[in-house]
Amino acid sequence: MDKIAEKFPKGVLHALIGEKKFSLSRLQPSAEIGYFVQHYWIVRWDLRGQAPYSQVVIAHPNVNLVFEKGASGIFGVAKTTSSHLLKEQGWVFGIKFKPGGFYPFLQAPVSTLTGGVIGLEEVFGIDTNQLEAEILSQPDDAAMLRLAEQLLTAHMPEQDPNTALVADIVQMIQQDRTILRVEDVVHLTGMNKRTMQRMFDRYVGVSPKSVIQRYRLHEAAERMDQGTAGDWLDLSIALGYYDHSHFIRDFRSIVGVSPEEYRQYK
Template sequence: MNEAVNELPKGVLHLAGNDSKFSLMRYAPSAETEYFVQHYWIVRWDLRGKEPYHQTVIAHPNVNLVFEESNTRIYGVGKSTSVRVVQDHGWVIGIKFKPGGFYPFLGAPVSSLTDRSASLEDVFGSERRSWERSILSAPDDQSMLSRTEAFLSERLPEKDPNVSLVHEMVMAFRDDRSVIRVEDAVRVTGMNKRALQRLFDRYVGVSPKSVIKRYRLHEAALRIDKGELADWLDLSMELGYYDHSHFIRDFKSVVGMSPEEYRQQRENLTTPST
């Protein structure tokens, strides 16, 4: 049985204000697939009789394979936010590969998928419809997970040692608040700048700078959504920024609005209408 993953869902904007519309469950991979997979995720929604909802996400540095009725796709890493229109009712199941974990399946630079998607046939040579029917018709989460893991287990490539290396680097960038610039990444990894950029282009799909920025903004958006509205200067310092103007500029460049505008938008979502 795949165990549920209890970490907070960073990157899904305003999730706290919309949790009544959706359920999100995440599950750890099996020992057989964990070298490549970070976790599996299942989203269910029921908006029958309601307006379609536009869900905005700051992408993680991970490739996702999403099984969805008539729309199964492999999604590369986006450079900014992406918007998914959710309507009616339904469910999807996704495989979230570790940073670097999809390269052995693709056999080409993961940057070729950046800001785009590919079909199941393009990468795996597998017929989409039969797998959609098999996986999405399963009666419960564990059955869906078992069928999804069966699909992946039959197609596992050889283990590439760079997958572990890249994953460790990305986790270090996520957890070390002193890593803000590419120069900081060079210091932490001990790898020269050009080599590090080439490695990330091939295995992650976006630059080290992009990875660092999105993790800081994931944390910022989550803090705002939870109502932990510290002074912007204090928040920027906690996230490792040297000055709050740099933080505000980064936030706006990715999210499309300032932190203050985002905070106000959250309040509008969570304040009952009269």
């Protein structure tokens, strides 16, 4: 069982506060399952004797299959942010599919899941509560991972070449900070814009424009958390915005507060 470096991913808001409240582990899938799955993740917390803590995330463009006591399910990409209330003691085990990686299991546009959650019964024909109890009762991370891999292996679809194509495009958007508009992706890939939009609707669940926006706001939040954002004009220019008012509107529409309110949060 290989562990990925346990660094909080971008998109976890106020990460310096969050890392004092919970721990995050990420585990590699097997080679075959790795065609569809980005990684497994486990969040643990112990806030006994402390106030509950709400962790907010700017969602990545990934479907997650989550096992948590009384709240398990298959979660589509959140439209804005997603939040999770941590209280007392607990843990969550999750399967993070690659962008496009859940479509071969679902065999329906992933956009039908966007902003929502469904039970395992609807995709895998398995009782959600029963599998939740089995996975969360395992003695260690490796045992939980084995059960998850058994589930996916038993329902393994054929590899869809569009899954790898979409995952590569999303990774390019994430890593190439010069990509600021959908037209930039069209230029780099040579794909027709409308074809790309249809593919993202079917395989990812959100538009290419939304994916670009999410990753740029991930960058903004990280810089603010680390105290390296500078003024809003400089930050907006660095993120590819034409003016800082556009950046501020985007940030507020997704995060729910202005950049200044976010930066002042302690």
